[in-house]
Amino acid sequence: xxxxxxxxxxxxxxxxxxxxxxxxxxxxxxxxxxxxxxxxxxxxxxxxxxxxxxxxxxxxxxxxxxxxxxxxxxxxxxxxxxxxxxxxxxxxxx
Amino acid sequence: xxxxxxxxxxxxxxxxxxxxxxxxxxxxxxxxxxxxxxxxxxxxxxxxxxxxxxxxxxxxxxxxxxxxxxxxxxxxxxxxxxxxxxxxxxxxxxxxxxxxxxxxxxxxxxxxxxxxxxxxxxxxxxxxxxxxxxxxxxxxxxxxxxxxxxxxxxxx
Numbered sequence: 001x002x003x004x005x006x007x008x009x010x011x012x013x014x015x016x017x018x019x020x021x022x023x024x025x026x027x028x029x030x031x032x033x034x035x036x037x038x039x040x041x042x043x044x045x046x047x048x049x050x051x052x053x054x055x056x057x058x059x060x061x062x063x064x065x066x067x068x069x070x071x072x073x074x075x076x077x078x079x080x081x082x083x084x085x086x087x088x089x090x091x092x093x094x
Numbered sequence: 095x096x097x098x099x100x101x102x103x104x105x106x107x108x109x110x111x112x113x114x115x116x117x118x119x120x121x122x123x124x125x126x127x128x129x130x131x132x133x134x135x136x137x138x139x140x141x142x143x144x145x146x147x148x149x150x151x152x153x154x155x156x157x158x159x160x161x162x163x164x165x166x167x168x169x170x171x172x173x174x175x176x177x178x179x180x181x182x183x184x185x186x187x188x189x190x191x192x193x194x195x196x197x198x199x200x201x202x203x204x205x206x207x208x209x210x211x212x213x214x215x216x217x218x219x220x221x222x223x224x225x226x227x228x229x230x231x232x233x234x235x236x237x238x239x240x241x242x243x244x245x246x247x248x249x250x
Contacts (some may be wrong), residue, residue, distance in 0.1 A: 023102060039170060041199055048196055057197040 004051075004081040004088075011046045015039065025078035028071070053087040095120045095147075095168075097128045097139075102147040104186065106242045109158060114192035116155035118241070120147060124183045125230050129182065139180035145171060148204035151190040156200055158243055159192075160222065162235055168200070170219035178213040180206075192210040200224055 002010075005025055011027070011051055013020040016039045022032075029035050035043065044055050060074045095102055107117040122139050129137035149168040158164045180186070187207045194201040198221060205215035225231040238244045 014175075041169065041196075041221070044199070044202055045194060045196060045219070054195070054197055055108060056138070061198075 001055065004084050005077060007050060008047065008077060008084065009080055010041055011050065015042045015046055015065075023077065025076075027078070027080070029075045029077065030071075031075075047084065051084055051088050053091055055087070059077050095123055097123065097126045099174045101237075102143065102150045103154070103241055106154065107187070109243075110153065111159060113160060114195070115156065116158070118154070118188040119153045119191075120179060120186045122182050124182045124184065126182075138181050139184070141154060141174075141176040141214070144167055144180060144206055145174055145216060146220075147186070147206060148190065148202075148214070148216055149186055149218055149220070151188040152200075152202040152220055153191065154205055154238060155190050155202075155243060156220055156222060157234065157238060160216050162231070162238060164222040165230065165234065165238060166224045167221050167223065168218060169221045172219075174192055174214075174216040176203050178208070178211070179215055181209065184208050189249060193217070196198065229236070 009020060009023040012018055012023055012033060012035065016033065016035045018033050018035070027033050029040065029043075044057055048054055060069075062073065063069045064071050074083065095104065102120060103118040105118065106119045109116045121220050128140065132138055132140050146168075153166040153168070157164070167224070185208065188204070189207065190204045192200050193203045200220050200222065202218045202220060203215075204218055205212050208214065225234075235244055236243050
């Protein structure tokens with residue numbers, strides 16, 4: 001079974017037109033992979049659909065904008081995948 | 095429809111907030127400056143305006159779902175099809191249904207029917223954001239009232 005990272009990397013590669021070999025767990029979605037906001041919206045949709053979750057993107061952006069977190073907390077892939085796993089666990093437990 | 099004013103809908107026919115679905119109606123005007131260029135002697139409703147019509151149906155549905163608390167903008171269109179010419183006098187039914195309720199965005203499945211046959215359909219991505227100012231909010235609420243979404247707030 002593909003890992004969360006493998007699934008997310010495939011989504012980013014396909015939706016954002018990024019060569020899969022460029023995508024690593026330490027990649028920052030915007031800074032390293034140059035995903036723009038509209039492409040990231042499409043990627044968010046594909047992640048939501050694939051994992052059956054709702055990425056709380058507005059909340060994350062507020063936390064980053066308010067200085068509570070660095071963007072890397074949500075937009076570096078290994079961290080994004082950790083949050084996805086947490087949300088999947090919440091859905092499963094509900 | 096008042097094409098040159100981007101008033102694409104004439105009224106809301108039905109809305110089901112539980113199912114997140116809306117049906118609106120619109121009549122393509124017999125005359126419009128748009129038809130002077132598209133096309134003289136062969137007036138056709140431009141496909142981009144059919145897309146706008148579906149976006150407005152999606153927008154008013156999402157406005158209603160948020161109780162007019164968030165402004166809605168079209169940010170993406172996929173699988174847009176224009177299956178048949180739409181001409182002056184055509185009576186259209188515009189359907190919009192939320193396919194996915196994301197955080198700050200929604201994906202909508204839309205179609206335009208004429209006499210029960212689909213003339214256009216698309217999957218639209220809409221972004222929901224706070225209103226930029228009170229003037230915009232007032233304008234949108236007035237349009238919502240005109241369409242019958244907000245009873246007793248000054249519609250025509």
